[in-house]
Amino acid sequence: MSHPTLGIGMVGHAFMGRAHSQGWRSARSFFDPPLTPQLVALAGRDERAARDTADRFGWASVETDWRALIARDDIDLIDICTPGDTHAEIAIAALDAGKHVLCEKPLANSVAEAEAMAEAAERARARGVRSMVGFTYRRVPALALARRLVGEGRIGTVRHVRAQYLQDWLADPRTPMTWRLRKERAGSGALGDIGAHIVDLTQHLTGERLTGVSAALETFVKERPEPDGERTGIVTVDDAAAFFGRFTGGALATFEATRFATGRKNSLRIELNGSAGSLAFDLEDMNLLHFYDGSADSQVQGFGRIVVTEPDHPYVDAWWPPGHALGYEHAFAHQAADLLTAIARGSDPEPSFVDGLEVQRVLDAVERSAARSSTWTTVDIHS
Amino acid sequence: MSHPTLGIGMVGHAFMGRAHSQGWRSARSFFDPPLTPQLVALAGRDERAARDTADRFGWASVETDWRALIARDDIDLIDICTPGDTHAEIAIAALDAGKHVLCEKPLANSVAEAEAMAEAAERARARGVRSMVGFTYRRVPALALARRLVGEGRIGTVRHVRAQYLQDWLADPRTPMTWRLRKERAGSGALGDIGAHIVDLTQHLTGERLTGVSAALETFVKERPEPDGERTGIVTVDDAAAFFGRFTGGALATFEATRFATGRKNSLRIELNGSAGSLAFDLEDMNLLHFYDGSADSQVQGFGRIVVTEPDHPYVDAWWPPGHALGYEHAFAHQAADLLTAIARGSDPEPSFVDGLEVQRVLDAVERSAARSSTWTTVDIHS
């Protein structure tokens, strides 16, 4: 454990801040990254809340302005855990100052912002500065195994992609307003928050890009009580998005993202049907991957329920013995360990800001299609 | 068992002919319909094959021309089990001759044919002649229970309809041509064959109509070997269909029908998410219905796995004790029993030819949308 250290400065201290904190710490404990992360400082405008998170997770100091993090010499990497409308400014400033950046998803609230961020990342890269966007689910072991199996050709040519991200926390019309329901803060609703995950994941798993989409957006409950219980606020984002599209390799894909799927708490489901086999996953059973091997003996063919906790499964060896489940936040440790390794090796971590930009372009095409009677809309693919 | 009899004449003797034969027979054995079905005659152009089916199931005689069935006085009902391109001619002739008609789905290969059939059904109805289209899945007990629960308001206002019909029998490009892959015979591919089922079922379960759709069709394998193994034939129908739509009550719906979902043999999945609860079903586990009751005590809320084999579940009491599974063809007995009851009572059986026409109109809108860059296309709703 005599590895060199890397100073981390994190912006944000709520849900994502806690997940990232645990990720950095566990990366060090369970993996053996060539750089040891130091939790140098945490920035938050609410100093008291920031200090509470800092104390709980061992951040050495607290700042109330993210710019202070960038100014510090003992910080090498800025970890951005704030809402999407702040990502571009912070990330670009950090990269231009020579700090590595890990930025939560979605990369930005618009294509224009995301393009500027990708350009900043490209400039920084020339100077050896690394950037990564936090599509953490790529590093859930079952999904990393799925990617590996697709890459090995185990399902052949992909014909169908079926992706849903179903939650239900807005199904009750009495659930009050939050910043997530205001377009100016959140950019979009279910589409950008959870739809972004299934767009990124399906592009990642297939190794292909979406070429076009046809889409509909829906806001079921257009007005909600404000938290104060007296006024009501107008919901300016989508409650649900439905779209289909085509991938570069010819697959026909269906997508759905919603916060109104009563009874589905966090059900991110992906199924890929290929010419030689299929894969199916549901985040509500996140340690399982279902694989149909079309090359198996015909009388025993069936979807195999793989418990993805074996030593030869991605990331698993660092944790517990077979059959001991991993949970939601473990993927943040995988993300941290991989990023530290990439920085040490001087290689480009994935997903890149360009990957984040590609997702943004798909989301943009979805919104444009929905606004034009669902007409087929081409996704502008980054060269 | 001193009920009056009803003479049945069946056209067709293959897959559907066998399912209907078993249905008529089991209706009599397990239910107590007020009319006892008599298997009077079976018509088929291939006399030898027709006679084989007749012998196996107890049809008293065989005809080689369906017109002969209509001409017979001892036949009161014509049961049409032939491919879709023959439905209109047979059904209209039978209805006009005063025979009750049970017609397999899809009702027809085009909206125009279906309209003519619905008109014939309306004319016949005025004379007490009944007609029914064979969307048999409505009578799978789990789905009949689902309809009952929706009707009782147990899931509240429907917000999401999620329907897939996944098969894989064409996934292998070496699978040879059949009449089902030629537009002139089959009308369409996966869309009309299996997509029709999920359109009918979701309209039936919700008690609502689709108002518009946006759609894409895909033919993955455009040329296949002919059964003779020497020539190849051109596939002129869709291999897969993806579409979304909106229901009259405001629900956002997604649909997918495909014969390329490797590993999915007959997976008709429907999920309805409502303001008060949800329902989920998969035909591969056809005796189960999953119900999420949003009004339950919060700490025990979850999708309940209902084994739909209890005496108070639809149709079940006539069969076996609790926990004894029913299979695919049992719904044909339910269909036969309900039709016999409706005829005896002088009531209108469901699904009607108008229901079949409505499905046809949705399929037509799907095809038109797919031909127009997936642009949103209104479904012409029958008044």
Next chain:
Amino acid sequence: MSHPTLGIGMVGHAFMGRAHSQGWRSARSFFDPPLTPQLVALAGRDERAARDTADRFGWASVETDWRALIARDDIDLIDICTPGDTHAEIAIAALDAGKHVLCEKPLANSVAEAEAMAEAAERARARGVRSMVGFTYRRVPALALARRLVGEGRIGTVRHVRAQYLQDWLADPRTPMTWRLRKERAGSGALGDIGAHIVDLTQHLTGERLTGVSAALETFVKERPEPDGERTGIVTVDDAAAFFGRFTGGALATFEATRFATGRKNSLRIELNGSAGSLAFDLEDMNLLHFYDGSADSQVQGFGRIVVTEPDHPYVDAWWPPGHALGYEHAFAHQAADLLTAIARGSDPEPSFVDGLEVQRVLDAVERSAARSSTWTTVDIHS
């Protein structure tokens, strides 16, 4: 269909009588047995009820005494569907009269009766007369496939057998008395009724015999209301049985049979763990078999969910296309078709009366162990 016929006489007309009737009829319709079964006569003491079943299923005549069936020349086979206390007398009389016999399970209510029956079967066999005991579940396609896979060595040496038959129809203490709860009629309770199935199935699937057992029996509710609602009756059979045992090949086995497993309607679960793989089955999902192939590539190992509806699965080809579920009574058609084939070929059908006797001996050892402080009790294995 110019096969010779075989005249059937059936004793009993309730639950089992209906299942067997449908079985004989469907065997003829869907299979092509070398003997065509004729439903000649049905015997029942309640003539009116017998006539109702006869009318519904097409039995040509009715008798009120089973002896009349044996006396008839047009009857070649006696199908015994009555409670267990009548099996021995009827079966022995029939066999001695030269009639083939199909006898419902359990073969008898005691080892002594079962031995006498097995001897009668042996005597009859010398004259070409066949006998079979109705452990129908052996012919559920998923279990027949399981047997085939074990026979092919796909799971290696069996180490663990885990068998449960869980029902809940007695869980409510207010459920009234029936003949099934009186030892003099039923012989035993859950043990003989449903425990017998899992004993037979595990011996059949493994191809081995139980060599000894240690057991406990329990009667949770010792007194129940009589159906008249005024008196109460004493329950003289077990509500539940728990035992473990060892198989000839060294496997350690656990068994449980109960009518008090609240929420489990007809859950017959079997799992076999072998040196090379495992198999798991639950009758509540009777079209599925789960197979773990220990020889598969390690990173994709998992229990495969085989939908046992493919043409190369046992019995399935005669029915419907892939993915179309079979139900409870289909196995009765398989049983009938196999028995007809064995009679025509002059071969011995399985399960034999000796198989039935072996089950009886295990049940007897269970009862003896339970009566002797659960002490290990050897099963007397038939040579």
Next chain:
Amino acid sequence: MSHPTLGIGMVGHAFMGRAHSQGWRSARSFFDPPLTPQLVALAGRDERAARDTADRFGWASVETDWRALIARDDIDLIDICTPGDTHAEIAIAALDAGKHVLCEKPLANSVAEAEAMAEAAERARARGVRSMVGFTYRRVPALALARRLVGEGRIGTVRHVRAQYLQDWLADPRTPMTWRLRKERAGSGALGDIGAHIVDLTQHLTGERLTGVSAALETFVKERPEPDGERTGIVTVDDAAAFFGRFTGGALATFEATRFATGRKNSLRIELNGSAGSLAFDLEDMNLLHFYDGSADSQVQGFGRIVVTEPDHPYVDAWWPPGHALGYEHAFAHQAADLLTAIARGSDPEPSFVDGLEVQRVLDAVERSAARSSTWTTVDIHS
């Protein structure tokens, strides 16, 4: 976060040492225990390995003798993570020295040792010193919810307990010897290692004690290669245990613990059937609990699949939003938080050393029954 601190000294640094380290740390980060745990020192005979674990998890110092931990004034609690044969000596010394103790399960390798430990705990308790045994699974949220539901009477009187702990890591005879297969180190095999968990859990969940058992033990592979690959070693513990028993409330219970269940990696399954409902759990899907509510409307009764990640579920509120899975080690954080709370409050933490002793007595009765032809053997219940 101005809570007083509690100094922790941990003995052992392997699998359990890592799980406990993460547990202490996460307890502080996600819960708000009234005492803040300080990771003061870690003891291990292999200093280099101990230092590695210490560095990874933030233990401030390392000792090579556990006695040194007890001697330190800055250590208030000894956390014992070593094999079972060392538990008694360390725990008794620590308790007698006034240190609180958390001891991994099983409490000891024999009843005599466990009794001595329980006595030491009782002595220490009089001086305000607390002790707890690490049956961590009690604090998996789904199982904690199960306990709560049983306690609320939601399943009524328990009639059946069905418990299995299935692993497969010894199924291959080529798997080499380890200390876990030597009786002198491990005490017993599957019985003490994993059988202990299901004994404790079922006693905890029901709130009852086992009164007697009948049991069999089996060693399938009696000789294995030593890790050096040249010699072979004799396996002196059980590979599998099967037993049934009765609970104080009259329930009939079946148990199985094995390391030979090919394909089952860590499948701890518990089902409770009560007069009013049932509960089912499988550790391979550890975020789910299945609850059958017998009081529900009859037509929608079924096992509900509760995703145990809601704020009103035990422990969950401290972690992530609904639907975000917890993993294996989270229960160690719950254990740490509860123990810290109990110490601060001066209350007795559970499970106590007496609970651990009770488990030991059941395991002892199992071994005695197995040695006496499985004869029913009474469990000596602690007054």
